[in-house]
Amino acid sequence: MTVRVDGSGSAASLIHVRGLDKKYSRGGEEIHVLKGLNLDVESGDFVAFMGPSGSGKTTLLNLLGGLDVPSAGTISVAGDEITHMSSSKLTDWRARHVGFIFQMYNLLPVLTAFQNVELPLLLTKLSKSERRQHVETALQVVGLADRMRHYPRQLSGGQEQRVAIARAIVSDPTFLLCDEPTGDLDRKAADEIMDLVGRLVQEFGKTVLMVTHDPAVAKRAQITLHLEKGSLVGTAEEADA
Amino acid sequence: MKYLPLILANLFRKKLRTTLTIGSFVVALFLFGLLIIVRGAFSQGVDIAGADRLVVINKTSLIQPLPLSYRDRLLRMPGIKQVTFQNWFGGVYQDEKNFFPQFAVDINNQRAMYPEFKVPEDQWKAFFDDREGAIVGQSLADRFGWKVGDRIPIKGTIYTGAWAFNLRGIYKGARAQDDTTQFWFHWDFLEERRDFGKGDVGWFVVRVTDPDLSVQVAKAIDDEFANSPFETKTDTEKAFAASFVKQMGNIEFLILTVGAVVFFTLLLVTGNTMAIAVRERIGELAVLKALGFSNRFVLLLVMMESLMVAFIGGGLGILLAKLFSLRGDPTNGILPYFYLPMWAIAAGVGIALLVGVAGGILPAISAMRLRVVDAIRRV
Numbered sequence: 001m002t003v004r005v006d007g008s009g010s011a012a013s014l015i016h017v018r019g020l021d022k023k024y025s026r027g028g029e030e031i032h033v034l035k036g037l038n039l040d041v042e043s044g045d046f047v048a049f050m051g052p053s054g055s056g057k058t059t060l061l062n063l064l065g066g067l068d069v070p071s072a073g074t075i076s077v078a079g080d081e082i083t084h085m086s087s088s089k090l091t092d093w094r095a096r097h098v099g100f101i102f103q104m105y106n107l108l109p110v111l112t113a114f115q116n117v118e119l120p121l122l123l124t125k126l127s128k129s130e131r132r133q134h135v136e137t138a139l140q141v142v143g144l145a146d147r148m149r150h151y152p153r154q155l156s157g158g159q160e161q162r163v164a165i166a167r168a169i170v171s172d173p174t175f176l177l178c179d180e181p182t183g184d185l186d187r188k189a190a191d192e193i194m195d196l197v198g199r200l201v202q203e204f205g206k207t208v209l210m211v212t213h214d215p216a217v218a219k220r221a222q223i224t225l226h227l228e229k230g231s232l233v234g235t236a237e238e239a240d241a
Numbered sequence: 242m243k244y245l246p247l248i249l250a251n252l253f254r255k256k257l258r259t260t261l262t263i264g265s266f267v268v269a270l271f272l273f274g275l276l277i278i279v280r281g282a283f284s285q286g287v288d289i290a291g292a293d294r295l296v297v298i299n300k301t302s303l304i305q306p307l308p309l310s311y312r313d314r315l316l317r318m319p320g321i322k323q324v325t326f327q328n329w330f331g332g333v334y335q336d337e338k339n340f341f342p343q344f345a346v347d348i349n350n351q352r353a354m355y356p357e358f359k360v361p362e363d364q365w366k367a368f369f370d371d372r373e374g375a376i377v378g379q380s381l382a383d384r385f386g387w388k389v390g391d392r393i394p395i396k397g398t399i400y401t402g403a404w405a406f407n408l409r410g411i412y413k414g415a416r417a418q419d420d421t422t423q424f425w426f427h428w429d430f431l432e433e434r435r436d437f438g439k440g441d442v443g444w445f446v447v448r449v450t451d452p453d454l455s456v457q458v459a460k461a462i463d464d465e466f467a468n469s470p471f472e473t474k475t476d477t478e479k480a481f482a483a484s485f486v487k488q489m490g491n492i493e494f495l496i497l498t499v500g501a502v503v504f505f506t507l508l509l510v511t512g513n514t515m516a517i518a519v520r521e522r523i524g525e526l527a528v529l530k531a532l533g534f535s536n537r538f539v540l541l542l543v544m545m546e547s548l549m550v551a552f553i554g555g556g557l558g559i560l561l562a563k564l565f566s567l568r569g570d571p572t573n574g575i576l577p578y579f580y581l582p583m584w585a586i587a588a589g590v591g592i593a594l595l596v597g598v599a600g601g602i603l604p605a606i607s608a609m610r611l612r613v614v615d616a617i618r619r620v
Contacts, residue, residue, distance in 0.1 A: 067531060068614045088535060095533020102617070106528045110250035120532050122243055167532075 004040040013040040014207055015064065015175065020073035022059050022230075033059045035230040036073070041175075046201040046208045048221035055227040057211040058179055064209060065098045065177045066090045078174050095123045099168030103180035105160040107152040113139065113163045114148040120171040138166040141204075142196060158189030165196060175207035176200070182217050194220040248545050255518075259550065262514045266554020266596075267561065269507045270589050274562020276496045277585040281418070282576035283492050293452040294354070295459050296481040297445040300472035304329075306441035307471050315447060318465065320458040322450045325350035326442035328431055330424075332395035332404060334385070341381055343395065343424040345431035345443075354446055357415040364389065364410030372430050375406035378421030380569060382411045400435045418580045422570070446478070504596055511600025515547050519604040526608050527616030540609035547601025548594060555593020559586050 004013075017039040024031045033056045041047055049057045062068040063075060066082050074083050077097060085093060107116045117138050121131045139145045142162040152160050161181060168176055178197065182190035198220055200206040210221060218224045226233050253259055297315070299305035307326075315324045330343035348369055352360065360368075360376060367389075368374040377387060387393065391408045406426050414421050432439060449458045459475035466473045476484070519526070526539055534542075563581050570579040 062614050065531070067617070091530070091533055091535050094531065100528075100531050102528075106524065106617075108247075108250075108525050108528070110254045111247070115246060115250070119247075119529070122247075123533050128243070 004038075014043040014045075014078055015039065015041040015209075016074075016076040017064070018074050020060075020063065020075065021071045022056070022063060022068070023071045033230050034063070034070070037230070037232060039225075039232070041207065041209065043207050044201065044205050046198070046220075046222045047210065048218040048224045049209070049211045049227055050213070050215070050218050050224055051227035056230045057227050060227065061177050061179055061209065061211050065100060066094045095120060095171070097174040099171070099173040099176040101161070101164055101168050101176060101178040101181045103183040105152070105157075105164045105184075107160055107163055107167075109152050111151070112148065113144060113150050113152070113155065113166075116152070116163055117148075117166045117170050119167060124171065134170055135166075138170040139163075141169065141200075142166045156189070157185050158192055161185065161189070161193050162196060165193070165200075169200065169204075169206070175209060178208060178210040178212075180212055181210065182212070182214060190214070190217060244542070244545075248542065248549065251518075251522075251542070252546050252549055258514060258517075262510060262550050263554035263557070265507055265510050266551055266593055267558040269503045270555045270558025270593055271561045271565075272503055272558075273500060273589050273592070274559050274581055274585065275565070276500060277589075278562065278566050278579055278581050279576065280492055280496050281580055281582065281585075282570075282578045292477075292479070293449050293455070294478040295447040295449060295455060295462070295475050296478055297447060297462055297473050297475045298481075299444075300463075300474040303444065305471075306438055306443060307445065307473065309440050309442050311445060311466065311471070311473075312442075314465065315445060315462065318458070318461060320450050320454050320461070321447050323350060323354060323448040324445055325354045326428070326445045328428060328441075328443040329399070330395075330397070330426075330431065331399045332397050334393065334395055339385075341384075341422050341424055343426070345428040346425045347428050351425065354448060357419050358412045358421075359415055360410050360412045368409035371407055371409055372427055372433075373405065373407050374409040375424060375426040376410040376412055377408060377424050379411055379413045380421040381424060382408075383569075384422075387411075400431065402434075404434070418578050418582070420578060447475075504592065507596050508600050511547060511550065511596060512603065514550075515543065515601045515604040516607075518546065519543055519608045523608075523611060523616045526611055527613045530611070530613045531617065536609045539611070540605045543605035543608045544598070544601050547605070548597040551593045551597025551600075552590070555590050555597075558593075559589035562589075 017037060020034050020037040020039070021032075022034040024033060037060070049060065051057050059068070063070050064077075066085070070083055074081060076082070080093060080097075082090060082093060107113075108119070111119075114135055117135045118131055121134055124131075126134065136145060136148070139148050142165050144159060144162050144166065147155060147159060147163075152163070155163065161184075165181075176197075181197065182193050185193060194217055197208060197210070201208055201222075208221070210217075212218050297307065297311075299307050306328075309326065312324050312326060315321055325347045327347070328345040330345055332343050333339065334341070352358075352365065358378075364376070368376050375393060381387070387408055389408055389410060393406045393408055395404045395406065396402075397404050412421065413419075428442070447458070447462070449455050455477050459477065462475040463473050526542075529539060529542075530536070559581075563586060566579055566581040570576050
């Protein structure tokens with residue numbers, strides 16, 4: 001396993017984080033969410049972050065996804081230092097490199113499954129027929145090719161999350177960020193989703209970073225890291241083979 | 242174009258709300274169109290008045306006559322090229338509600354003085370040769386279903402008694418806004434049959450040699466007849482028409498006031514609708530940003546929705562007003578120039594779009610400034 005949290009990883013890692021700090025000011029009080037965090041993730045890794053509420057898991061994910069900027073420290077992804085990018089450059093970078101999977105799926109209810117998956121491709125120069133091809137492929141990967149004309153309200157929770165996964169992978173991003181991807185699903189649907197995520201890693205070589213509260217879900221990752229009070233504590237736990 | 246499905250899907254997510262907002266634009270722009278039509282109806286006479294024509298009336302009042310003998314004196318004055326005269330007849334066709342203006346005209350000069358009214362040559366000749374002949378405007382003929390050759394009875398109210406005329410011709414306007422609701426007949430026929438006012442005319446219309454000298458010529462005419470039993474008041478045709486408009490009150494001010502109130506209300510409605518629409522989908526807008534859509538894109542997305550509502554509603558409203566105007570004057574001749582010009586259609590759509598921009602800009606800016614992390618947390 002190649003994930004390192006002790007700062008000993010190479011700068012050539014796919015994700016290379018050094019001294020990551022994040023502070024919030026809330027009601028005049030300063031909250032130190034992440035404290036000098038180091039992390040190295042290689043391409044094809046599947047990492048789960050666990051920890052109690054408020055430990056900084058989602059904040060870490062937001063920083064890695066370029067949705068937020070750190071108070072200190074650096075994040076490099078595939079050689080791109082993202083911590084000093086302008087807002088517009090960061091937006092472009094997100095479109096090319098990050099696939100987001102949220103707990104609440106966050107599909108646009110007024111668009112069909114096809115249109116939801118097509119959204120990230122609207123930002124590319126692909127033709128309409130090329131977009132169609134990509135969307136159909138993504139929906140086939142998640143097993144929903146026959147539901148592409150359905151609206152989110154016509155799908156089950158598990159199916160909605162699969163559409164969200166198709167949306168996350170359709171533009172072939174560098175890595176996927178999953179924030180409690182099974183948090184709103186029953187066990188059966190959660191297992192199906194994790195099977196799918198596992199396939200993305202094993203068959204398609206995707207790099208996945210996932211936040212979860214659920215140990216059963218975390219076990220599906222190749223490695224689990226624990227966050228506590230803004231620091232990665234203990235050593236990485238490798239999943240049972 | 243590839244973003245159109247997204248814009249349309251967002252626009253019609255709350256069909257009732259969108260329909261009502263579009264409806265408010267439709268009503269406002271229809272009202273705007275009607276106000277422009279009414280303003281035009283009152284002032285069109287001013288707008289299309291001949292630049293080189295003067296109207297000479299009795300200084301006391303328009304209803305007081307002038308002697309026909311003034312015609313020759315007018316013709317002798319420098320700067321005057323042509324003179325004609327008319328009388329108001331004021332008759333009733335079948336029923337008093339069938340109002341339309343009837344004029345006893347000087348058939349020798351009428352056509353030359355008003356070249357904008359087009360009469361076929363053969364019809365004019367038939368009218369000229371028939372002492373009881375009449376010519377009517379196309380709108381008037383359409384209104385009563387008259388055809389050339391019809392015998393038209395008119396009950397006199399000023400010149401009492403039963404009158405009847407042979408319809409010999411129908412004139413059309415050279416421009417869409419020309420008045421085609423008039424009824425002309427021979428002044429000589431009126432002179433022959435009336436019991437009083439013989440030798441009098443209602444007013445003179447004078448064509449000047451140079452429109453730039455209109456004011457000087459008008460003054461010269463009034464000076465010429467000063468201290469006579471029939472003093473005159475001469476104005477350009479434009480000023481004469483404008484004096485009629487003035488009698489109706491300040492139409493321009495009324496239209497501006499009503500228009501401003503309507504559009505301010507519309508602005509509030511649109512702004513409120515767009516603000517609610519943005520607030521309702523903060524999470525979705527945040528997701529779009531997370532996926533890589535720029536702040537500018539989100540701003541434009543909200544603005545496009547606002548503009549589309551404005552364009553669809555405004556366009557429909559002004560189109561309805563245009564269709565309404567094409568049905569013609571609904572007041573039976575009180576507003577003969579019932580016409581919505583192209584510039585008003587363009588202005589209406591332009592104003593609607595401006596309201597769309599003004600109503601959408603603040604919600605769009607707040608959507609643009611939305612922080613993804615905060616918004617996602619709220620979902």
